[in-house]
Amino acid sequence: MHRNPRKIAIIGFGAMARSLQTSLDQADSGFLIGATLLPEQYRHGVEVPENVAVFGAVEELIDWRPSLVVECASHEAVHSAVPALLEAGIDVVVVSVGSLSDESLVSRLEEAALRGGSRLTVASGAIGGLDVLRSAKSAGLREVVYTGSKPPAAWKGTPADGAFDLAALTERTVIFDGSAAEAAKLYPKNANVTAAVALAGIGFAKTRVTLAADPSSSSNTHKVEADGAFGRFSIVLENRPLPENPKTSWLAALSIQQCIVRHFQNIEL
Template sequence: MTIRSHRPLRVALIGWGAISRRVAALLSNSPSAGDIAIVAIGVRSTARAQDIPTGAVLITDPAQLAGLKPDLVVEAAGREAVAIWGEAALRSAPAFAIASASALTDASLLERLLQTAEACGSQLILPPGALAGIDAIAAASVLPLDEVVHSIVKPPAAWRGTLAEDMIALDGLSAPAVFFTGSAREAAVRFPQNANVAVISALAGIGLDRTRVELVADPGVAANCHRLSVSGAFGRLDIAIENRPLAGNPKSSEMAALSLVRTIRNRIAPLSR
């Protein structure tokens, strides 16, 4: 039997909500569990942070990251957390992965993060989240792209508590209804939880202002659905994915947590995929 000689990957999770808890549970039950150590949970307040992983410490100040020497910092705490923790994470760790992509609609924040990453020799990672085909869109963007359309289709319940309630009668729908059409930047700003992933497809392709987003409430679906249509010099791509909602947070998808697990595992896997 081969014994691994290197130390476990030291991971700091920012946020202890539904996504972070799911990520931690999946990692602890995986064959690579012994190769990954969650060393810290970053939160605003320790009062509500219960049942954190064994060996992890609760931190509330981004400056505390430096003393922990993490190999990877992973954010899943909402867009405000990216601005609060981002620069410290990039100074303290080789990589900072973010789930709350909508934070990057703030051009000045994105520029600061990229400048910090360049100055420190670290990397800002944007996992594909609930989407499929992001690698293909990024590859296709090497040549000119003509159009990227991202349709986000969710059951009415997933749009409750958002601006959609002021735009459409969610309880009275009997057929799919498009209630928003606009740029990826506008969609992510106005619907940061539900349209967060529009930033991912936009940054992979033709940018936040040229990517067109359609938001749909559909009483006939039970899953969170994403449909991407891309055309350009490479040819044409059409892809759809239906994601099971994340337990405890119907505005997000199970795939959002799975994508972060993949990102973490790929930091140590002999085969990155």
Template sequence: MVDDPKKIAVIGFGAMAQSLLASLRRSNSRLEIGAALLPTEFRNGTEDQHEITLLSSADELIAWKPSLVVECAGHQAVHTLVPAVLEAGVDVVVVSIGSLADPGLLERLEESARRGKSRMTVASGAVGGLDVLRSAKIAGLDDVSYTGSKPPGAWKGTPAEEAFDLGSLRENTVIFDGTAADAARLYPKNANVTAAIALAGIGFDETKVTLTADPASSSNIHRVQASGAFGRFSITLENRPLPDNPKTSWLAALSVEQSIVRHFQNIEL
């Protein structure tokens, strides 16, 4: 396999992947996405405008011999495609971190990477402070909690829409209070953030999650708090949406680009 920084492939070609492709082309990193795994039934013609190679299967992707694959297609792709790519010896950046809440998947991916002598990393996504959690975990964490707040309309299509009249809310309202495991299962669109925190810290069953709908807010707000032998930690982020897709955090897209850049750096700072 040739370690060519221009032989980067993505799985999926939605708003996240398209934003990533455009941002890399604007940068001076010399990195470029050259191919996308996108089955024929999911193509709408717009991907042809980006002048990239289109692939239809994991076998075609592996035969293209990418130096790095970036998964941008959702939980199912992590289950069905990423193990084969890792076992073929290709490094992967996973964007759909929430999939790792599924029982047994992380162990399966680790075994695939071991067999292929490859490496899988996860993008930090829309939330920060994960480096602090990973470091603090070494000495021992006592408590980790995450509070996610979004405008009521952002919770449409989730269990919150059935339990609350989202359009009539007049104050910040708790729509979920429980563990990261339950939050990832009930609110899969928010699972990437909760999974990232749980994996960096004390796990899905011990991480506390509160989700709220705030009619006074126009952005997504993430608050992470932790305590342990190291002391106490708190961070709050107010994220703007991706310009091309208001349902996706801009910071999440930027974190994927940063993961790619770091992968090809000789010195990681």
């Protein structure tokens, strides 16, 4: 099937989607976002460029026949829209990786992709080293630990906002310590990196997670440590947040751009 790289659609049109559109334009990549799935109840205050078609229902988007759809909205969107797209034979990139902690949803997505002959790709987001984790898993991983630290403002609107006086913090404070499964449910918009690490490594139940608010930092910091038959590794990234949304790392938006480019490459390097 011929895949037109100009027929790319996105689910949602928030800060990350706008950053992606700007990045694609500035890179002169030849890739354009031509449509968005944006139900009526989510359109208030959202500005969509005139050259981007707006659809309110997934059936309308399917009729538009995109070559690739990027989910850039929420866990709810993965549940409600992505299975239908896959079953219609449309490839999808999922950004809300935390949604995949739901095993029943993963089964639905796999069945839909099999019926439609389509493919779902998970965006790596703001973290690196996932290729190492995937390779090491085949030999056996004993432990995987993820530590995420962000400025207090990045945790507004999360469970930490009620448990801590974020604006008054004067030192690095741990706001969550538990499993990746718990983190994905409690911090769905902040912990997609956690989910990506869990999927690449030893799963949501066994991956240990610590989340912290650090008033002395202006960066989103991600650290992954792994131990197994292969040996040990530790990787740390300090990412600048998106100017429009401090909950999200700029690198996460850039990783989506790379997913799009790689999807249409004849040779993947």
